[in-house]
Amino acid sequence: MNPSTLIQNDQAYLLHPLHHPSAHDNPLIFERGEGVYLYSVDGTQYIDAFAGLWNVNAGHGRKELAQAAADQMSKLAYASNYAGSANLPAIELATRMAGLAYPDLNTTFFTSGGAESNESAFKTVRHYWKRLGKPDKTKIISRTHAYHGITLAAMSATGMSVYWPMFEPRVPGFLHLPAPHPDRVTGDIREGETLGQAAARALEEAILREGPDTVGGFIAEPVQGAGGVIVPPEDYFPRVRQICDEYGVLFIADEVITGFGRTGDLFGLRRYGVQPDIMSFAKGVTSGYLPLGGIQIADKIREVIMNAPPNERWMHAYTYSGHPTCCAVALANLDIIEREGLVANAGVMGARLLDGLKALYEEFECIGDVRGLGLMAAIEFTSDRATKAPANLGEKVRAAAMQRGLWTRALGDVFMFSPPLTITADEVDKVLQIVGESIAEVTA
Numbered sequence: 001m002n003p004s005t006l007i008q009n010d011q012a013y014l015l016h017p018l019h020h021p022s023a024h025d026n027p028l029i030f031e032r033g034e035g036v037y038l039y040s041v042d043g044t045q046y047i048d049a050f051a052g053l054w055n056v057n058a059g060h061g062r063k064e065l066a067q068a069a070a071d072q073m074s075k076l077a078y079a080s081n082y083a084g085s086a087n088l089p090a091i092e093l094a095t096r097m098a099g100l101a102y103p104d105l106n107t108t109f110f111t112s113g114g115a116e117s118n119e120s121a122f123k124t125v126r127h128y129w130k131r132l133g134k135p136d137k138t139k140i141i142s143r144t145h146a147y148h149g150i151t152l153a154a155m156s157a158t159g160m161s162v163y164w165p166m167f168e169p170r171v172p173g174f175l176h177l178p179a180p181h182p183d184r185v186t187g188d189i190r191e192g193e194t195l196g197q198a199a200a201r202a203l204e205e206a207i208l209r210e211g212p213d214t215v216g217g218f219i220a221e222p223v224q225g226a227g228g229v230i231v232p233p234e235d236y237f238p239r240v241r242q243i244c245d246e247y248g249v250l251f252i253a254d255e256v257i258t259g260f261g262r263t264g265d266l267f268g269l270r271r272y273g274v275q276p277d278i279m280s281f282a283k284g285v286t287s288g289y290l291p292l293g294g295i296q297i298a299d300k301i302r303e304v305i306m307n308a309p310p311n312e313r314w315m316h317a318y319t320y321s322g323h324p325t326c327c328a329v330a331l332a333n334l335d336i337i338e339r340e341g342l343v344a345n346a347g348v349m350g351a352r353l354l355d356g357l358k359a360l361y362e363e364f365e366c367i368g369d370v371r372g373l374g375l376m377a378a379i380e381f382t383s384d385r386a387t388k389a390p391a392n393l394g395e396k397v398r399a400a401a402m403q404r405g406l407w408t409r410a411l412g413d414v415f416m417f418s419p420p421l422t423i424t425a426d427e428v429d430k431v432l433q434i435v436g437e438s439i440a441e442v443t444a
């Protein structure tokens, strides 16, 4: 098929995520990838500065991952993993992941992606409290700018309101609090209080307002991703952990983006010295080569599931939970992450990227903020650094960068970066150069 027929058929027969024809009048059709590069059907090369959708941590074109899938498919592509059966790669992956992220998280349930993982987390919270005789602890507290996926409950936890209106009513019992945006105060800060303490206090006040006996869980991304790469202050999560403990609220870390190295730590919450009770993961576990996600649960939650009478069992399931081929690819992907030191590289290259973005801040008055952790970074445009008034530049700079061979995403004025963790210094510099040229062109 030639490129124009491809586009015609795409437009005629495919419904895309977040579909609107206005966003799809001239789609870029990718054909292959190699390292940090993507190639469209007409042969144009793009630096994939978003690693697919925050997920292609090991970079594109890894034959070793294709081989792992082929080997497993020829042996056993699929078998049920429902209670009463299992398969080799699922057991091996769960064993390898026991305690890998956090010492207390030793038990894994597999899903096919991030939203399914968060659904599993929410249902596990309900199950846990029902088993402990507190059936009303069903509410989940989340935060503005949060992205937790867009199945119905995950969408209700998601704190970006653009996702809601045409699909409401939302699932009841999901509340949103201000997230601690270092650059902007969304809640009130008392005298002598830090931003992190104020945002954590908002959680405590919400739990008290709703009634601790009605709040089952709190969910947070260690670094908010799709909401605009928002890095919390250092004192926020330690205080959140204390509050969750004090009021008996399970802390769910949504590490769908931050897991498997992206922040320069193997998992994102580690740098804050805090452990969650449940962790959702997906994306980087297979570097996106096959769909896989899951939750890991703390030992105390595992005990409650293991000790349930049959009529109170954890009646939760997906056909593809523990999919042998996906798990085999995850194992090979973890080998790559370890062997090639990709977590450390994310730290080093992330620092280089952030330094370069800070230099652009000095150069361009239209940049109002630069932020990031590891290989999650963003610049935010503004027409006035003092008031942070919008500049409506994100999409324009994105389009200009695309013309120069850089592929990434913008959200309003936030221009985001999340390249493969394999990125080299030269490639980071190339990204920075293209971004600088694109801003210069758009603001000329």
Ligand SMILES: Cc1ncc(COP(=O)(O)O)c(C=O)c1O
Pocket (backbone or CB within 6 Å): 053, 112, 113, 114, 115, 116, 118, 147, 148, 149, 150, 221, 225, 226, 254, 255, 256, 257, 282, 283
């Ligand atoms: C933090 C976070 N949680 C959950 C999800 C949802 O994952 P999925 O699209 O695989 O359902 C995403 C997707 O970007 C995410 O960034």
